[in-house]
Amino acid sequence: MQNPEELNLATLAIEPIPLVWLGELLIAARKEQGLTQIELAERIGRHQAAIARWEGSKYRTADIQTIQTIADALSLEILVSTTLK
Numbered sequence: 001m002q003n004p005e006e007l008n009l010a011t012l013a014i015e016p017i018p019l020v021w022l023g024e025l026l027i028a029a030r031k032e033q034g035l036t037q038i039e040l041a042e043r044i045g046r047h048q049a050a051i052a053r054w055e056g057s058k059y060r061t062a063d064i065q066t067i068q069t070i071a072d073a074l075s076l077e078i079l080v081s082t083t084l085k
Contacts, residue, residue: 029074043073
């Protein structure tokens with residue numbers, strides 16, 4: 001598993017990431033597509049401050065619908081899996 005700072009879309013296509021890395025995934029996907037926070041915010045009908053918040057440590061508070069909306073805007077597919085403790 002790579003460090004979150006080393007995430008890129010090619011790696012993410014084959015390697016799942018922990019939920020706590022979603023903010024890093026958002027940054028990597030947005031930058032890979034050459035988008036600013038403002039441009040992504042416009043795509044999903046939100047404010048740039050929301051994107052900045054989600055790219056930080058508070059991203060884990062986003063609901064699944066918001067995560068799906070962002071994924072759609074970035075042409076990403078969300079796959080969820082669970083395991084027993």
